[in-house]
Every structure is written in C-alpha cells, then in structure tokens.
C-alpha cells in the first residue's frame with residue numbers, strides 16, 4: 001500500500017481532510033516532543049516573546065496573560081534538526097506527496113500549542129487566504145504532538161468546504177483573518193471534530209474551512225504544522241511565516257511552469273504581528 005490508503009485519499013478529496021495515523025516513528029515523535037518541552041520551559045522562564053525569524057519577528061510567541069505561556073513557534077524547522085527531518089523526510093512527507101505529488105515543495109511551518117489553562121482559540125478561516133497560490137494544490141499537514149481530544153481544543157473542519165471557493169477575511173477594509181460572523185456561526189454548526197493519537201497527521205486542503213476551541217482540559221494540545229504545495233503552485237503573496245527553506249523541493253523536482261487554476265484571488269494583509277492569533281483578535285468587539 002502507498003503512504004495513504006485509497007479510502008484516505010478519497011476522504012481528502014470528498015471532505016477536504018483526512019486523519020492518518022503513523023505519520024512519524026515513535027523515535028521521531030519523542031524527539032519532537034522533547035525539543036518542544038525544552039522550548040516551553042524556556043518560554044516560561046522568560047515570560048515574553050523571544051528569538052528572531054528571517055524577517056525579524058519573534059520565533060517564540062507567547063499568549064498574553066498573568067502567566068504568559070508559549071503558544072506558537074514560527075518555523076521550528078530552521079532551528080531544529082528533528083523538526084527539519086520530519087518536514088522533509090518522514091511518512092508525513094510521503095502522505096502529502098500521495099495527495100499533491102509527485103513534485104512537492106515546502107512553504108512554511110509552525111507549532112501551535114494550547115497548554116492547559118491557555119485560552120488560545122483559532123477562529124474559522126481558510127489557509128489559502130493567508131497563503132494564496134496560483135493553484136489550490138496546497139496541503140496543510142498538522143502533526144499531532146499530543147493526543148488531540150474534544151476537551152483539549154481539537155481541530156474542527158467543515159467537510160466539503162474546500163469546494164465552496166475562497167471566503168473573504170477582510171471586513172470593512174480591515175484584514176481580520178477570520179471569516180464573517182454569520183459564516184463562522186454556520187461553520188461552528190457544521191464542523192466535525194478531528195481527534196486522534198499523537199503521531200497521527202491531519203492532511204487538510206488549503207481551502208478547507210477550519211478553526212478550534214480553547215483547551216479546557218489539564219492535557220496539552222500541540223500541533224506541528226507544515227504547509228506544502230505542488231511544485232507548480234507559486235505563492236501570490238509573501239509568506240505570513242517567512243522561512244529561508246521556502247520553496248525547498250521535498251519530493252520529485254522543481255517546476256519551471258506555474259499552473260494557474262484561479263481567476264481571482266483575494267490577497268491577505270502583510271501583518272506585522274508574530275502570529276495570526278493577534279491578527280484574529282483584532283476584530284472589533286473581540
């Protein structure tokens with residue numbers, strides 16, 4: 001069998017996502033978790049954003065509050081051999097190639113953490129509107145570093161929403177990073193929870209509408225998120241999480257041809273915040 005079963009490929013095409021166990025080995029998972037635990041402890045000691053990415057923004061982004069905790073690591077693949085190896089050389093990479101290959105390149109990566117007690121939630125959006133490309137063969141691979149449950153703020157995806165086209169993230173001339181209120185209400189109603197064991201990966205279409213609730217449990221919820229595209233999909237806007245590895249071919253070969261399957265694309269704002277959590281919190285009344 002290939003990296004994904006025919007049923008998993010079919011679920012991706014039909015629903016816009018599929019959950020695949022065994023996306024990394026036990027050893028890889030242990031290495032990723034150990035590194036993350038050390039970063040989280042360091043963040044706890046420092047109590048404020050730290051580190052720098054290629055554009056000068058913070059690599060380690062902390063959730064504000066009485067006890068700031070780590071909520072985002074921007075492009076861990078740039079500072080960790082373990083994360084870089086999983087991004088480029090793992091069963092997860094093969095799974096992505098099964099969906100949009102044979103020629104696949106890396107766009108950016110991040111870790112989203114919801115430590116116990118952190119109120120971090122993700123408002124509903126499509127990734128494509130943050131990272132528009134010339135075609136929609138773009139996949140977000142979300143590797144579960146912890147078991148993901150209903151209680152600890154699991155991902156929620158609206159099945160089939162990848163077929164509905166792009167939904168604006170701009171309201172009244174402002175980039176909010178969130179779909180309009182009425183669309184979000186309906187999305188919350190229709191979304192399906194994605195739960196599973198650490199080491200599984202959710203492979204999600206770039207146009208799938210998704211979000212997630214706050215962690216209301218004593219267990220952490222961490223995701224290592226890698227965005228990949230087909231080699232002939234080219235970005236139409238600067239990356240919101242710029243990486244010096246952007247464009248690295250991880251499977252097959254590079255493309256001299258850009259494939260266009262979109263006639264019109266709304267572009268995002270080039271925001272200066274260290275993570276989209278602050279952008280999403282901008283909407284008036286939030």
Ligand SMILES: O=C(O)CCC(=O)C(=O)O
Pocket residue numbers: 112122127153154155210211212223225
């Ligand atoms: O962390 C999550 O629950 C979802 C992540 C996400 O939607 C994103 O980073 O685009």
